[in-house]
Amino acid sequence: MCGIVGLFLKNDDLQPQLGAMLTGMLITMTDRGPDSAGIAIYDRPRGGVKITVQSERPEDDFDGLEGALEKTTVRDIDMRLADTHAVITVDPGDRAAALAALEARGLRIMGVGEAMEIYKETGLPRDVAARFHLRDMAGTHGIGHTRMATESAVTTLGAHPFSTADDQCLVHNGSLSNHNRMRRRLARKGVLTKTENDTEVGAAYISSRIAEGASLGDALEGTLKDLDGFFTFVTGTRTGFGVVRDPIACKPAVMAETRDYVAFGSEYRAFADLPGIGGAKVWEPEPATVYFWER
The missing domain is CATH 3.60.20.10 (Aminohydrolase, N-terminal nucleophile (Ntn) domain)
Structure with a gap:
């Protein structure tokens, strides 16, 4: 229906x-x-790429996530939490590295874009x-x-x-x-x-x-x-x-x-x-x- x-x-x-x-x-x-x-x-759009991710265990998976990403090649991260979701904004040049790091941590990618959040x-x-x-x-x-x-x-x-x-x-x-x-x-x-x-x-x-x-x-x-x-x-x-x-x-x-x-x-x-x-x-x-x- x-x-x-x-x-x-x-x-x-x-x-x-x-x-x-x-x-x-x-x-x-x-x-x-x-x-x-x-x-x-x-x-x-405000210049960055927004990656919306979801976790079944947000209290575990999101704790320390920003710092973990900054230890990779990803820099200048902005992260907003919303219950089981997080919206992570990165520089366009760091898009591929951020996606790879997030997927390696088992997070589900809901959507990616300069304007969109899902x-x-x-x-x-x-x-x-x-x-x-x-x-x-x-x-x-x-x-x-x-x-x-x-x-x-x-x-x-x-x-x-x-x-x-x-x-x-x-x-x-x-x-x-x-x-x-x-x-x-x-x-x-x-x-x-x-x-x-x-x-x-x-x-x-x-x-x-x-x-x-x-x-x-x-x-x-x-x-x-x-x-x-x-x-x-x-x-x-x-x-x-x-x-x-x-x-x-x-x-x-x-x-x-x-x-x-x-x-x-x-x-x-x-x-x-x-x-x-x-x-x-x-x-x-x-x-x-x-x-x-x-x-």
Whole structure:
């Protein structure tokens, strides 16, 4: 079943409220996905590369982590803790060394980018939001997901969003029937996935197309040709977010736009508390049609 939300702010004055607005939307979608929840928050790049990591034992794994990284080739580290996650900002030149050191310590990489941070865990959306203090987060845009697991276990790694490239991530409602075939096809190109979740395959497909030179719009168009099944994809990038539904479009979706923001939700009630929603243009995104906004 699952629930998706997305919010792209056109009015910079709303950026301090992004986390609060998205959190309200996410919690409203709880009965579409009570197993786990996640959110990707984007902010303007500030010169460093942010690596979001997750640990099952944060009290052990994060204690002394900053000092341990500084003993390697990584310098000028900024580390922020958020429950089971940490966001580690490094100089772009230290990106590869930092990733290698973090993976060697057994930490899970949730996402990497100059603008993106990803937080996801098992549990009710309201509890996940509270653990990470999502309401307090500011930014330019974000996407979120509440999951009802149907094809893989309820785990942190099975939660959405999925990220397979810098500053790109994907949330998904639906089911892909050819994800194993596509997984093998991507592996032959050197694009490897880490979970059994079909959504990660969708994310990897889009990022691989972009790496090959396609625009995000072209990559989303490609999903309609190369991915079988029923799906609604909402994808985040450094500068915006995009939406595409399969040609049958059996999964619910609605969008709203004002002069201040563009919002996506699996149901209209996700928009109920957004400012100015009474005057918004509201519509159901068309099947097999790509929508995209960027700053």
